[in-house]
Amino acid sequence: MTESAHKEIKMIEKAAREFSKKVLAPEREENDAFPFGPFFNTALEKAYGLDFFHLNLPENLGGMGQSIRALCRVMDQICREDSSLGGIIFTNTLSQSILLETGSESRLQSLAEKATGVFDFIVAFPSLTNPHDLTDLPKAQVKNDVFTLSGHLDYLVLGGMAKQAIIPACIDGNKEYSLFLVNLDSPDVVRSEPIMSHGLHACPAVDVTFSFAEGFLLGEAGKGDGYFTKASETMQLAASAMLLGVMKGSWDEAMSYCGSRVQGGRKLKDWSTMQMKLADMVIQVHVADMLVERACQAVENQEKDWQNLVKAAAFHIQSAATQLVTEGIQALGGVGYMKDFGQEKRFRDAGQIQTMLGHTHIKKLRFIKQFLN
Amino acid sequence: MISRSELNVLMDREPKFDDIMISFRAIAKQPKGINKELKQVIAIARKFNEEVIRPGSLALDRKMHETPDHLAWDYVREANKRGFYTMFIPKMFGGEGYSLTAVAYFLEELSSSCGAVANIVGVHYLGIVMMFSSWNLKICNRICADVIKGQKNGEPCLLSLAMTEPDAGTDSQNVEFMDTGSLACHAQKVKGGYKVTGNKIFISMGHMSTWHIVHAYTDLKRGSDNTVMLAVKKGTQGFSFGKKEKKMGQKACPASELIFKDCVIPDENVCFSKEDMAKLKRRVKDTNAQVFAYIWAASRTSVGAFGVGTARAAFEEALDYATKTMIDGQRLVDHEWCQSLLGDMYKNVLLSRLAYTEAGYANGLHGIWMVMNVKPMYLMNRYLPKALISWFMKPFLNLGLTTTVFRKICFDMQSDDAVNRVDGWGSFAKVVGTDAGIQNARLAMEIMGHAGVRQDRRVEKILRDSKLFQIYEGTNEINRLNLFKRLVAKALPQTEVFSETNP
Ligand SMILES: Cc1cc2nc3c(=O)[nH]c(=O)nc-3n(C[C@H](O)[C@H](O)[C@H](O)COP(=O)(O)OP(=O)(O)OC[C@H]3O[C@@H](n4cnc5c(N)ncnc54)[C@H](O)[C@@H]3O)c2cc1C
Numbered sequence: 009m010t011e012s013a014h015k016e017i018k019m020i021e022k023a024a025r026e027f028s029k030k031v032l033a034p035e036r037e038e039n040d041a042f043p044f045g046p047f048f049n050t051a052l053e054k055a056y057g058l059d060f061f062h063l064n065l066p067e068n069l070g071g072m073g074q075s076i077r078a079l080c081r082v083m084d085q086i087c088r089e090d091s092s093l094g095g096i097i098f099t100n101t102l103s104q105s106i107l108l109e110t111g112s113e114s115r116l117q118s119l120a121e122k123a124t125g126v127f128d129f130i131v132a133f134p135s136l137t138n139p140h141d142l143t144d145l146p147k148a149q150v151k152n153d154v155f156t157l158s159g160h161l162d163y164l165v166l167g168g169m170a171k172q173a174i175i176p177a178c179i180d181g182n183k184e185y186s187l188f189l190v191n192l193d194s195p196d197v198v199r200s201e202p203i204m205s206h207g208l209h210a211c212p213a214v215d216v217t218f219s220f221a222e223g224f225l226l227g228e229a230g231k232g233d234g235y236f237t238k239a240s241e242t243m244q245l246a247a248s249a250m251l252l253g254v255m256k257g258s259w260d261e262a263m264s265y266c267g268s269r270v271q272g273g274r275k276l277k278d279w280s281t282m283q284m285k286l287a288d289m290v291i292q293v294h295v296a297d298m299l300v301e302r303a304c305q306a307v308e309n310q311e312k313d314w315q316n317l318v319k320a321a322a323f324h325i326q327s328a329a330t331q332l333v334t335e336g337i338q339a340l341g342g343v344g345y346m347k348d349f350g351q352e353k354r355f356r357d358a359g360q361i362q363t364m365l366g367h368t369h370i371k372k373l374r375f376i377k378q379f380l381n
Numbered sequence: 382m383i384s385r386s387e388l389n390v391l392m393d394r395e396p397k398f399d400d401i402m403i404s405f406r407a408i409a410k411q412p413k414g415i416n417k418e419l420k421q422v423i424a425i426a427r428k429f430n431e432e433v434i435r436p437g438s439l440a441l442d443r444k445m446h447e448t449p450d451h452l453a454w455d456y457v458r459e460a461n462k463r464g465f466y467t468m469f470i471p472k473m474f475g476g477e478g479y480s481l482t483a484v485a486y487f488l489e490e491l492s493s494s495c496g497a498v499a500n501i502v503g504v505h506y507l508g509i510v511m512m513f514s515s516w517n518l519k520i521c522n523r524i525c526a527d528v529i530k531g532q533k534n535g536e537p538c539l540l541s542l543a544m545t546e547p548d549a550g551t552d553s554q555n556v557e558f559m560d561t562g563s564l565a566c567h568a569q570k571v572k573g574g575y576k577v578t579g580n581k582i583f584i585s586m587g588h589m590s591t592w593h594i595v596h597a598y599t600d601l602k603r604g605s606d607n608t609v610m611l612a613v614k615k616g617t618q619g620f621s622f623g624k625k626e627k628k629m630g631q632k633a634c635p636a637s638e639l640i641f642k643d644c645v646i647p648d649e650n651v652c653f654s655k656e657d658m659a660k661l662k663r664r665v666k667d668t669n670a671q672v673f674a675y676i677w678a679a680s681r682t683s684v685g686a687f688g689v690g691t692a693r694a695a696f697e698e699a700l701d702y703a704t705k706t707m708i709d710g711q712r713l714v715d716h717e718w719c720q721s722l723l724g725d726m727y728k729n730v731l732l733s734r735l736a737y738t739e740a741g742y743a744n745g746l747h748g749i750w751m752v753m754n755v756k757p758m759y760l761m762n763r764y765l766p767k768a769l770i771s772w773f774m775k776p777f778l779n780l781g782l783t784t785t786v787f788r789k790i791c792f793d794m795q796s797d798d799a800v801n802r803v804d805g806w807g808s809f810a811k812v813v814g815t816d817a818g819i820q821n822a823r824l825a826m827e828i829m830g831h832a833g834v835r836q837d838r839r840v841e842k843i844l845r846d847s848k849l850f851q852i853y854e855g856t857n858e859i860n861r862l863n864l865f866k867r868l869v870a871k872a873l874p875q876t877e878v879f880s881e882t883n884p
Pocket of ligand 1 (some may be wrong): 541550631634852
């Protein structure tokens with residue numbers, strides 16, 4: 009990486025850190041109340057203004073043209089305080105990557121140019137799944153070169169707030185799915201109320217029903233899986249960076265609480281049982297940090313086998329993160345279970361982030377199969 | 382082959398036979414009727430699950446998200462109507478007299494449908510257990526009568542257990558930590574009772590309970606020697622409720638702040654005082670520790686059962702999902718890797734149920750329900766009509782002498798070995814069961830992928846609910862230490878637990 013690129017990333021990271029501390033942290037509990045409380049429009053618009061939604065978009069399409077490393081740093085910083093925004097940026101960046109993979113630059117460009125605010129700009133996608141693993145995807149029919157989609161899709165992330173979505177659907181006669189850009193405001197699209205979920209409350213999803221809704225085919229018919237796989241290869245790293253941020257947030261809060269709470273006549277941090285717990289936590293934080301860093305390097309250098317490095321890092325971080333956030337609550341005792349502190353939210357958010365881009369176990373099986381074959 | 386004296390010597394070596402083979406000893410002594418009772422209580426719980434919890438618990442959880450101040454009175458009233466708050470109260474106190482051994486199995490069943498509703502029922506018995514650990518039969522009799530009346534007139538009368546304070550969580554629950562801790566709930570001896578000032582926090586079902594069994598301290602600097610157990614009724618002057626906590630899970634079961642300000646508790650509501658403890662064989666501090674051991678051994682066994690319930694619920698949801706979901710052209714349940722995971726989850730359920738079963742036997746042999754498990758008591762309680770037992774026993778229960786005799790039996794005649802055993806096994810059941818709950822809930826979420834994160838698929842709620850079980854009734858960290866202390870360190874004369882010197 010060049011010196012100037014390095015500096016640029018540092019600046020972006022700093023902006024994300026300040027934003028996270030000043031804008032996200034103070035409102036965390038309130039923002040997490042969605043859908044039973046107001047949505048954090050203002051924070052979202054601010055993040056949009058800071059170009060967190062344009063990071064990986066090429067410069068010629070109105071973006072910042074940054075690398076995956078920049079996205080990871082931003083994710084890390086944001087998810088220390090509130091992963092919901094991380095989830096929104098993640099899903100939107102995934103959609104952008106898919107659009108790029110499908111050669112839909114012109115659509116991206118017009119999105120970037122026409123958008124007057126974040127809600128015009130974002131593109132929904134079922135980012136918690138690998139569409140290949142879904143049965144009963146919507147069906148697509150073609151008549152006079154126009155595709156229409158019918159059927160149901162579960163858990164479309166950002167589907168309630170975005171104006172457009174990338175929808176996986178099967179064209180009659182095709183075994184593999186294709187991807188379509190669909191206008192969600194169309195009367196042929198019915199969206200459910202926001203789904204109440206485990207974590208990432210302010211990164212909501214909806215179930216969607218299509219009744220002959222018009223869709224624009226992205227890329228080639230029947231090639232959806234290839235596009236998704238390509239986009240997810242790097243985006244898996246962004247999901248890992250989200251978990252890394254959650255882990256760091258959990259570790260920070262555990263440290264600060266154990267440094268002040270006294271039980272048994274001394275600070276919690278002075279009990280060796282607690283020291284062991286804190287040690288296990290910080291070891292995992294450092295390992296995850298190194299893995300994300302190393303995987304970024306592999307992607308940037310397009311090392312042979314970089315995809316497997318990214319996946320291996322992701323598997324490791326996923327299991328480490330869920331363990332760590334459990335301990336993060338435990339270190340605080342009863343208050344860790346309460347909404348006044350951030351630990352319980354991190355516990356839930358980590359559970360949700362680990363499902364991003366599909367079932368862990370199925371991903372793992374696919375991972376090993378390439379070695380076995 | 383081996384002489385009797387040799388056998389005794391060998392069985393008395395660590396690990397001692399009596400410490401590790403609890404069920405072998407207990408089953409021989411256990412009245413036969415308990416098996417039938419177990420089946421009955423499980424069936425009663427399953428009926429409640431089918432008719433009340435399963436149809437409503439997700440909507441209740443959602444409602445609590447939406448309006449966190451809501452109190453789930455409809456569930457409490459329904460449980461009350463079905464007699465759940467009196468069923469495990471011995472007949473001599475006017476209850477239905479189901480064996481206390483069965484409580485844990487009952488709670489596992491409820492928890493397998495909803496951890497929070499299980500708590501709505503179970504927490505009442507934590508309060509009951511704390512009250513009974515004083516062996517103040519006069520008070521037990523009076524308060525149980527209120528509970529029975531509450532069932533009859535449809536106005537639920539519940540008990541809560543109140544130890545935790547803002548600056549003393551772990552410290553309020555272990556005599557070893559009390560004197561270095563920051564206890565703040567002060568009980569000043571005044572004419573005719575105690576004047577209490579201070580706050581308790583995180584008290585489960587606080588806002589919904591009528592009686593609160595409270596620990597306060599006559600000397601805040603030396604709580605271990607100066608604990609007084611009080612029964613405080615809702616509405617007592619100087620006692621009020623503070624905030625309800627906003628929790629991650631267990632939403633239907635409020636965690637409340639109790640505020641005492643110059644609240645005078647009359648002598649008749651003093652369950653156990655320092656002066657009472659001083660009349661017993663052990664030092665006051667050790668008797669106090671014995672009281673905690675009685676409470677924790679029973680309550681942690683039940684919390685272990687809560688954990689097993691959630692572990693089972695997670696397993697059942699994952700299994701259901703796996704049988705209905707196709708992956709790569711095959712049902713998920715037909716994939717070998719998935720069968721292996723499901724097998725592991727089922728192993729967690731079985732293993733942790735065995736743990737609380739064993740701890741239950743320990744309670745029956747040495748703990749709070751040992752008296753009721755003695756065969757003549759058991760048979761009387763089970764088979765004689767309630768009215769007859771009540772008529773016969775009531776005058777005795779109200780005699781101060783009966784309390785004295787029971788305390789002599791239950792404190793002075795309880796050996797140190799018995800205290801260690803029952804308390805150690807309680808911690809064991811709690812840690813094993815509640816860790817299983819979390820492990821299975823996590824595995825279920827992983828198996829279910831994006832379906833698992835939806836509240837309407839239940840499993841994410843199971844994970845949220847389960848987490849509490851690792852925290853309350855002493856964190857699992859503290860329980861691991863207690864397990865070591867009670868079952869291992871007792872044989873290591875130079876090893877102190879809970880008293881690490883500053884490294
Ligand atoms: C929802 C909920 C319901 C509850 N219901 C009740 C109730 O009905 N009645 C009641 O009285 N209480 C209740 N509690 C309180 C509960 O029992 C305490 O939260 C628990 O015992 C831990 O105490 P704490 O929260 O103060 O944590 P702390 O004691 O501050 O502990 C924080 C961390 O430090 C560790 N730690 C503390 N001391 C030591 C030590 N000496 N050595 C090593 N590690 C140590 C703990 O293991 C924990 O990891 C409830 C709590 C919750 C969250």
